[in-house]
Amino acid sequence: MSAGGGQDGASVSDEEWERFLRESAAGVPGAPKEPSARARDVTRRLREEPVRPEAWRSYEPARPRRFRGRHAAVLVAALALLAVALVPGLAGRATGWFGGADGTTDAVGAQAPESQRPTGPPAGQTPVRPTLAEPFRGSPAARWANGAAGITVPPARATGWMSTAQVAQALTRTRDFLAASNLDPGVLRGERPDRAIALVNPHQKDVQDYLSTAFTTSRVSDEKKDPLLLFSRFDPSRTRLVGDVIKTRGRLTFREGEHGALQVTADVTFVYPVVRAAAGSEEVARTIVRRETVLSWDDPGKVKTEAGTFSLDSYTVHMTNAGCRDTSGRLAPAFGAERSGAATGPEVDPYDRSTPMTERMKDADDAGCGTATRT
Structure with missing residues (x-):
């Protein structure tokens, strides 16, 4: 209804007024009573006033603006x-x-899982020192996932001799192998990685020879027998991990390999925050290990293997702040002033996953190490 009185905005017509008078005089049931002189006077004045822009009963006093x-x-x-x-x-x-250049912060800006190779290195972080409470502070790894959750497993599809369900199981077991090799607390303390070894084809002679000798000596005389080629481990008498979180980022890919096998490639970076083993040590350093592992889940009808095991096709590792050329078979990070003297190999951003491992290794020295531009 408008300020003029009619619901459609028009005033009462002469015909309607005459009908009103006739019905009122005849006493028609339900007929409205004739308006008083005061009511007619109010109606007349309302007609003479200009029409207001607000609809009937819609007016509200202006409210102060609030920034919400x-x-x-x-x-x-x-x-x-x-x-x-x-x-x-x-x-x-x-x-x-x-936060970083992408508008997120270390505390809340968890990075989306890696589904394909990135096009460049992660954005720079505020140059702040890590602490025991925040061991990944100032590092791109602060936004990475914890443990095996940082290894992206792609959707399965039937490939080679395997059905979709079998491929899904093989991908899960591949991630289990990576976790057992690089995340298991006992293995990181230097224990033998039995759970990981159990997933390797026992009939693959060259790999079994490597596994049988890699953990038997305290010093590595042959770099081809170095346990660090496949496994991450520290010397607990020299170094201890900070907390129980290891940051990871990487992904699995797969295709059909030789003899119809399912060939899986794992490209994963592991970030380990550590301190000296001495009681009261507070200086946090980080060791970064990137691994590319290629393995085949073979058709048992064509290749001699055992159910639930795979054959290793190749394994490549690049390490920074890991004690390059150390022969202990353990990751040996340097701290403080030691780092400048321990740095060897060409400079490399260990968090840059846009460079394929084949190119990364071309730029690395013979020991597969590099000098980290950031940790």
């Missing part, structure tokens, strides 16, 4: 950026307010 939700965030961000522009020296600290 994202509007408040936009205002705060705008003020912060203005401060960065006006105050020298704030630009470097602004990254700590807003």
Whole structure:
């Protein structure tokens, strides 16, 4: 209804007024009573006033504006950026307010799983020292997943001699092998990786020869027998891990291999935060190990194997801050001033997963080590 009185916005017509008078005089049941002189006077004055823009009963007093939700965030961000522009020296600290170059922070900006090879290295982080409470602080790994959750397993499909269900199982067991080789607490302390070895084809003679000798001596005389080629392990008398979280990032891919086998390639980077083993040690260092492991789940009708095991086709490792050329068969990170003297090999960003391992190894030295541009 408008301010004029009719629901359609028009005034009462002469015909309707006459009908109203006739029905009122005749006493028609339910007929409205004749409006009083005061009511008619009010009606006349309303007709003479200009029509208001508000609909009937829709008017509300103006409310003060409130900045809510994202509007408040936009205002705060705008003020912060203005401060960065006006105050020298704030630009470097602004990254700590807003997180990395992708707009996320170490605390809450968990990175999406890796589904394909990235096109470049991860954005730079605020150069801050890691602590015992935050061992991945200032590192791209702070946004990576924990443990095996950081290894992306692709959707399965029937490949070679395997059905979709068999491929799915093989992919899961491949990830289990990587976890048993590089994440198991006992293995990291130097114990024999029995769970991982149990997944390797016992009829693959060259690999079994390697596995039988890699853990029998305290010193590695032949680099081809170095247990670090496949397994991550530390010397607990020299180094201990900080907490129980290891950050990982990588993925599995697969295709049909020789003799209809399912060939799986794992390209995974592991980040280990460590301190010296001495009691009270607080300086945190990080060892970064990237592994590319290629294995085949063979057709038992064509290749001699055992159910639930695979054959190793190849394995490549690149390590930074791991004690390059150390012959102990253990990862041996350096701390503090030791690092400048221990650094060997060409510079490399250990978090850059955009470079294929074949190219990474071309740039590495003979020991497969490098000098990390960041840890």
